[in-house]
Amino acid sequence: MIRADDEVRVRPRAMDVLALLASRPGEVVTRDDFAQEVWAPAVVTDNSLNRCIAELRRALDDTSSDPGYIETIPRRGYRLMREPEYPEAAASDDARTLLPDVPSVRSIAMLPLRVLGEGDVELLAEGLLHEVLTSLALLGELQVISATSVYRYRDTVRTAGQIAVELGVHWLLQGAIQKADSRIRVNLQLVDARRDRNSWARVYEQPIDMDHLFGIQAEIAGDVAASLRARIGPEARKSIESVPTRSREAYEAYVQGRTLWNSRADHGLRRAEELFRRAVAIDPEFAEAWCGLADALGMLYDYGYESNRAVVTKAESALNRALELKPDLVDALASRGALLSGIRQYQASIQALRRAIERSPGLPLAHNWLSWTSALIGDACQAEASGIRAAELDPFSIEGQSNRALGHLARGDFTAARRVAAHTLVLQPDFNTAALYQAIAAWNLDEFEEVISLLEGQSVNWAGAGAEAVLALARLRLGQHAVAERLAVTIAESGYRFEAGLVRMAMDQPQETRRLWSALDDLDYFPLMSLHYGWFEDIFDRGQGTVDVDRLWVLARRVVAG
Numbered sequence: 001m002i003r004a005d006d007e008v009r010v011r012p013r014a015m016d017v018l019a020l021l022a023s024r025p026g027e028v029v030t031r032d033d034f035a036q037e038v039w040a041p042a043v044v045t046d047n048s049l050n051r052c053i054a055e056l057r058r059a060l061d062d063t064s065s066d067p068g069y070i071e072t073i074p075r076r077g078y079r080l081m082r083e084p085e086y087p088e089a090a091a092s093d094d095a096r097t098l099l100p101d102v103p104s105v106r107s108i109a110m111l112p113l114r115v116l117g118e119g120d121v122e123l124l125a126e127g128l129l130h131e132v133l134t135s136l137a138l139l140g141e142l143q144v145i146s147a148t149s150v151y152r153y154r155d156t157v158r159t160a161g162q163i164a165v166e167l168g169v170h171w172l173l174q175g176a177i178q179k180a181d182s183r184i185r186v187n188l189q190l191v192d193a194r195r196d197r198n199s200w201a202r203v204y205e206q207p208i209d210m211d212h213l214f215g216i217q218a219e220i221a222g223d224v225a226a227s228l229r230a231r232i233g234p235e236a237r238k239s240i241e242s243v244p245t246r247s248r249e250a251y252e253a254y255v256q257g258r259t260l261w262n263s264r265a266d267h268g269l270r271r272a273e274e275l276f277r278r279a280v281a282i283d284p285e286f287a288e289a290w291c292g293l294a295d296a297l298g299m300l301y302d303y304g305y306e307s308n309r310a311v312v313t314k315a316e317s318a319l320n321r322a323l324e325l326k327p328d329l330v331d332a333l334a335s336r337g338a339l340l341s342g343i344r345q346y347q348a349s350i351q352a353l354r355r356a357i358e359r360s361p362g363l364p365l366a367h368n369w370l371s372w373t374s375a376l377i378g379d380a381c382q383a384e385a386s387g388i389r390a391a392e393l394d395p396f397s398i399e400g401q402s403n404r405a406l407g408h409l410a411r412g413d414f415t416a417a418r419r420v421a422a423h424t425l426v427l428q429p430d431f432n433t434a435a436l437y438q439a440i441a442a443w444n445l446d447e448f449e450e451v452i453s454l455l456e457g458q459s460v461n462w463a464g465a466g467a468e469a470v471l472a473l474a475r476l477r478l479g480q481h482a483v484a485e486r487l488a489v490t491i492a493e494s495g496y497r498f499e500a501g502l503v504r505m506a507m508d509q510p511q512e513t514r515r516l517w518s519a520l521d522d523l524d525y526f527p528l529m530s531l532h533y534g535w536f537e538d539i540f541d542r543g544q545g546t547v548d549v550d551r552l553w554v555l556a557r558r559v560v561a562g
Contacts, residue, residue: 013038013048013052014052014055014056014059016038017034017038017049017052017053017056018056020033020034020037020038021070021078021079021080022080022084024080025080025081025082025083025084026079026080026081026083027079028073028076028077028078028079029077029078029079029080030076030077031046031049031076031077033077034049034077035049036229037106040228040229053070053072053078056069056070057069057070067081068081068082069081069082106141106142106143106170106171106228106229106230107142107143107144107145107168107169107170107171108136108142108143108144108145108169108170108171108172108173108224108228109144109145109149109150109163109164109167109169109171109172109173110129110132110133110136110145110150110172110173110174111150111153111154111156111163111172111173111174112125112126112129112150112151112153112154113125113128113129113175113176113177113186114155114175114176114177115176115177115178116176116177116178117178117179117180118179120179121177121178121179121184123251123252123255123256124177124184124213124248124252125177126255126259127213127251127252127254127255128177128186128213128216128217128220129147129150130147130255130258131214131217132173132217132220132221132224133145133146133147133150134331134360135217135218135221135236135239135240136221136224136225136362137360137361137362137363137393138232138236138239138240138330138359138360138361138362139225139230139231139232139236139361139362140361140362141228141229141230141231142225142228142230142362143169143362143392143393144362144393145167145168145169145393145394145395146364146393146394146397148262148364148394148396148397149167149394149395149396149397150167152396159196160172160174160191160193160196161193161194161196163193164193164194166395167395168392168395169193170192170193170194171190171191171192171193171199171228172190172191172193173188173189173190173191173220173224174188174189174191175187175188175189179208180205182207182208183205183206183207183208184205184206184207184208184212184213184216185203185204185205186203186204186205186216186220187201187202187203188201188202188203188204188220189201189202190223190224190227199227200223200227202223204216204219204220209246209248210243210245210246210247210248210251211243211246214242214243214244217240218240218241221240222240235328235359238328239328239330242326244286244287244288245279245283245285245286245288245289246283247282247283247286249282250278250279250280250282250283250286250289251279251286253275253276253278253279253282253289254275254276254279254286254288254289254292256275257271257272257273257274257275257276257279257289257292257296258272258292260272260275261292261295261296261299264299264303264398264399266300266303266305269296269299269300269303269305270296270300270305272292272296273293273296273297273300276289276290276292276293276296277293279292280293285325286325287321287322287323287325287326287329287332288322288326288329288331290318290319290321290322290325291318291319291322291329291331291332291335293315293318294315294316294318294319294322294332294335294339295315295335295338297311297312297314297315297318298312298315298335298338298339298342299338301315301342302338302341302342302462303461303462304461304462305461312339312342312343315339316339319332319335319336319339322335323336328359330356330359330360330363331363331365333352333353333355333356333359333366334352334353334356334360334363334365334366334369335365336352337349337350337351337352337353337356337366337369337370337373338353338365338369340352341369341372341373341376344559344562345562346373346376346377346560346562347377347561347562348562349369349373350370350373350374350377353366353369353370353373354370357370362393363393364390364393364394364397364400367386367387367389367390367393367400368386368387368390368397368399368400368403370382370386371383371384371385371386371387371389371390371403371404371406371407372403372406374386375403375406375407375410375529375532376525376528376529376560377560378532378533378560380407380410380411380412380532380533381411383403383406383407383410383411384404384407384408384410384411384413385407386403386407387400387403387404387405387406387407387408388404388407390403390404391403391404391420396427398424398427398428398431398434401420401421401423401424401427401434402421402424402431402433402434402437404420405417405420405421405424405434405437405438405441406437408420408441409437409440409441409529409533409535410529410532410533412533412534414441414444414445415441415445417437417438417440417441418438418441418442418445421434421435421437421438421441422434422438424437425438432458432459432460432467433460433462433463435454435455435458435460435467436454436455436458436460436463436466436467436470438450438454439451439454439455439467439470439471439474440470440535442454443470443473443474443535444535446477448474448477448478449474449478451470451471451473451474452471452474452475452478455467455468455470455471455474456471458471462525463525463526464496464498464499464524464525464526464527465491465494465496465499465500465526466499466525466526466530468487468490468491468496468499469487469491469496469499469500469502469503469526471487472484472487472488472491472503472506473502473503473506473536473539475487476503476506476507481507484503484507485507487503488500488503488504488507491503492516497516497517497519497520498516498517498520498523498524498526498527498530498552499526499527500516501513501514501516501517501547502530502536502539504516505539505540505542505543505547506536506539506542508542510542510543510546510547511546513543513546513547514543514546514547514548517547517548517551517552518548518551520551520552520555521555522555522559523552523555523556523559527552527556528556528559528560531552531553531556532556
């Protein structure tokens with residue numbers, strides 16, 4: 001921590017105590033609160049808390065008799081008397097700059113299981129990881145890191161402490177899986193990673209059939225919840241204890257499909273579609289696989305890999321089948337929200353996504369889509385908050401990080417947007433959505449050379465000709481009028497009237513802009529957000545009195561209303 005410009009170091013446990021006080025400035029934090037939030041599941045005496053408070057007071061040059069920072073509330077607890085100030089994180093490509101310095105004491109990640117010995121259990125290991133994390137994500141008291149972010153630690157040589165810092169968690173669940181004759185054995189350790197100490201080590205062993213395998217998952221989730229003192233409500237328990245399918249072949253196809261779906265790439269989504277279709281062909285009652293099929297089809301359309309609206313109809317049909325089979329399937333609620341967003345029913349989408357988050361607070365998919373959809377309707381605060389939450393739950397997901405960058409763009413925090421988008425490009429250098437977001441931030445920071453280096457030769461499917469338009473604007477600012485003219489012609493010939501008109505306005509050609517914009521009868525993603533957030537406000541100002549910008553706002557309101 002920093003006091004009067006001096007860096008002061010305290011022990012991790014004392015820092016946990018300070019973090020809890022800082023989260024509730026001016027409020028009384030009781031001794032029970034400290035026991036629950038800082039020390040659980042361990043049981044300690046009041047002396048442990050007293051020592052931490054004494055250490056903090058020494059570091060702050062504070063006293064109990066005349067407190068300036070930490071006040072003792074007799075027989076109750078303590079109160080932080082001042083509002084803490086949080087310094088901005090320095091720009092860095094390191095993921096740690098994008099994560100909280102002090103993780104929640106109920107934050108946890110499960111690492112990929114090591115496969116021991118002979119036996120075809122790799123897909124079962126991957127499926128068990130997915131099921132345990134999905135179950136724990138139902139519990140709002142826990143912060144659970146998504147499978148997407150933990151896959152990178154398969155066969156890692158990093159220590160538990162290093163992994164905890166990189167993921168921003170307090171606890172790690174790690175271990176191995178092994179086939180022994182006709183049985184499966186899972187050895188797990190729950191590790192207090194910040195202190196490099198095992199909380200427990202347990203063995204789960206069952207026959208190799210789907211009922212027993214899903215039983216192992218439910219038992220693990222229950223043990224972790226009990227250890228971290230998280231309550232499992234009736235709805236969550238029903239979901240955790242359900243058996244999605246009794247076909248191992250169908251389940252393994254589903255697990256492979258989910259892994260490929262996470263790639264968000266054209267070929268990955270198409271292969272995922274094939275695998276989900278295989279799963280439901282083997283077991284037509286497999287609701288989760290029907291939901292996966294809907295997700296793959298919906299994303300093919302939303303990402304611009306499929307332009308035929310018939311694919312949306314197929315996605316809706318698959319999703320309806322999933323909900324017929326399992327009306328309370330949380331993944332299907334989130335998928336419905338995503339699908340509704342893709343077909344521009346934004347208000348209904350947001351309602352569905354909020355319901356999914358109520359049921360499963362740790363579901364990154366729902367937070368990602370709520371961030372994206374909120375950005376489209378002009379709700380910058382929700383877009384940023386949901387983007388940050390998605391990135392916390394899935395810190396190495398390019399989708400979560402890019403939505404966080406978009407949220408910062410929506411709020412006009414171009415420095416933060418630029419930093420997060422640049423980090424996203426480190427995670428996946430060919431992810432052109434992040435390149436576009438960084439370029440928009442750079443444009444607003446007058447870094448025009450950076451815009452050109454990011455967008456030269458780039459095209460972003462969902463953004464129409466947004467990338468080409470921003471590139472043309474940067475060329476104009478650097479006096480490269482001939483190149484900008486060629487780009488403007490190409491954009492117009494491709495049918496992107498809004499983007500072409502924006503460039504023409506920047507070239508002081510309002511009559512041409514008026515001709516292009518008067519022909520608009522709809523607005524897609526890039527035009528909507530450009531209007532909502534004023535990224536090119538100085539260019540719009542040039543058209544005042546010449547171009548009917550109000551007509552664009554009428555179109556935008558119509559699109560948002562659905």
